[in-house]
Amino acid sequence: xxxxxxxxxxxxxxxxxxxHRSGPLVTLFALMATLTALFATGLCLQYDRPALxxxxxLLFGLxxxxxxxxxxxxxxxxxxxxPRSLRVLTGALGFDLICTCRGVAPTIFFHPDKATAGADLCxxxxxxxxxxxQRLVExxxxxxxxxxxxxxxxxxxxxxxxxxxxxxxxxxxxxxxAAGSHDLPVVLRVQRPQGMGQWLPGSRRHPYNIWHTRxxxxxxxxxxxxxxxxxxxxxxxxxxxxxxxxxxPRLDVLARLVDPA
Amino acid sequence: MSTPPTAFFxxxxxxxxxxxxxxxxxxxxxxxxxxxxVQFLTVLYPIHRYILSVTFSFHTEKTEHLPALIAGMLALxxxxxxxxxxxxYAPYRATLAALLAxxxxxxxxxxxxxxxxxxxxxxxxxxxAGLVLAVRTGWLRxxxx
Numbered sequence: 001x002x003x004x005x006x007x008x009x010x011x012x013x014x015x016x017x018x019x020h021r022s023g024p025l026v027t028l029f030a031l032m033a034t035l036t037a038l039f040a041t042g043l044c045l046q047y048d049r050p051a052l053x054x055x056x057x058l059l060f061g062l063x064x065x066x067x068x069x070x071x072x073x074x075x076x077x078x079x080x081x082x083p084r085s086l087r088v089l090t091g092a093l094g095f096d097l098i099c100t101c102r103g104v105a106p107t108i109f110f111h112p113d114k115a116t117a118g119a120d121l122c123x124x125x126x127x128x129x130x131x132x133x134q135r136l137v138e139x140x141x142x143x144x145x146x147x148x149x150x151x152x153x154x155x156x157x158x159x160x161x162x163x164x165x166x167x168x169x170x171x172x173x174x175x176x177x178a179a180g181s182h183d184l185p186v187v188l189r190v191q192r193p194q195g196m197g198q199w200l201p202g203s204r205r206h207p208y209n210i211w212h213t214r215x216x217x218x219x220x221x222x223x224x225x226x227x228x229x230x231x232x233x234x235x236x237x238x239x240x241x242x243x244x245x246x247x248x249p250r251l252d253v254l255a256r257l258v259d260p261a
Numbered sequence: 262m263s264t265p266p267t268a269f270f271x272x273x274x275x276x277x278x279x280x281x282x283x284x285x286x287x288x289x290x291x292x293x294x295x296x297x298x299v300q301f302l303t304v305l306y307p308i309h310r311y312i313l314s315v316t317f318s319f320h321t322e323k324t325e326h327l328p329a330l331i332a333g334m335l336a337l338x339x340x341x342x343x344x345x346x347x348x349x350y351a352p353y354r355a356t357l358a359a360l361l362a363x364x365x366x367x368x369x370x371x372x373x374x375x376x377x378x379x380x381x382x383x384x385x386x387x388x389x390a391g392l393v394l395a396v397r398t399g400w401l402r403x404x405x406x
Contacts, residue, residue: 043317076368094270097281109277181284216283
């Protein structure tokens with residue numbers, strides 16, 4: 001497995017908060033499992049099946065104990081005051097997010113999203129970690145032969161707690177790609193190498209919080225008589241936009257990222 | 262800190278909004294998976310009733326129809342998952358096929374086991390609503406621009 005890319009400059013914000021999942025949903029699971037264990041035990045006693053009591057308690061009682069521990073004990077121990085999320089993507093940048101993936105807000109698009117054959121396109125992957133523990137984001141783009149992606153290409157990106165970052169992925173449409181609207185399939189998966197963490201104060205909790213999400217990133221290729229450019233593609237770059245260890249986001253890097261010249 | 266000009270942010274937002282709109286259309290396929298999940302949760306109650314009737318010999322209600330009903334509901338879950346997979350290639354046809362499969366199945370239930378028609382009516386409405394949303398988003402993607 002390829003190592004995860006670190007942002008430039010690196011963010012050394014330490015992890016904080018609970019390792020396992022907690023919150024109202026886990027409390028509900030714990031309550032349901034407890035009631036089910038009691039119900040199953042009562043049913044076995046009523047119908048004189050004592051041999052089934054132990055399996056029923058193992059099946060429902062153990063998960064209930066585990067969920068009670070996660071829901072009640074963990075958050076009580078991690079009472080450290082967490083810094084507020086800077087909310088760069090929805091705040092300063094004003095992006096329209098449709099989901100979060102394991103506490104990471106993603107959005108992927110081409111900028112500019114119109115180009116002629118042979119001209120460079122710039123795929124931008126904006127990410128913001130809304131939680132108090134680091135995340136690893138796997139971005140799988142392709143296949144799209146018209147953009148030179150014969151197979152799926154994967155990039156793994158590291159996000160520190162509360163960090164916002166952008167990955168620039170330069171792509172060049174081949175001259176053989178027909179003019180018109182196209183989509184680049186991108187799958188984004190998020191891993192939690194150091195556990196769950198908790199949502200930072202001020203972060204935007206989206207109701208659609210999933211493990212992985214798919215994007216069909218649109219771009220338009222305009223007809224042109226120009227031949228393909230000969231210069232090499234610019235290097236990919238992964239830049240930090242904001243860190244919760246700092247007071248303000250660094251939005252000035254954005255202009256350089258999109259237009260390096 | 263030198264901030265990029267407002268026009269730059271505006272153009273960035275326009276590109277992002279176009280991508281977000283495309284993603285919303287793509288999510289029509291996800292409604293199929295949600296419908297499959299709700300359908301699976303719906304079948305748990307008949308399974309629970311059947312296990313109780315077999316394990317504890319409950320005779321207070323008729324359960325002869327339950328094995329066929331459970332098999333049919335599980336088959337519907339499998340159909341939804343297969344159509345969800347096919348929806349990568351043809352989202353509109355896949356979602357429409359799922360809606361038709363759901364309606365045909367419940368027409369058959371109404372015909373052969375009328376006593377089970379109103380069972381789990383709330384989750385049936387949820388599945389139906391999910392499938393209608395899936396067809397709607399599939400159609401938005403399918404229709405000529």
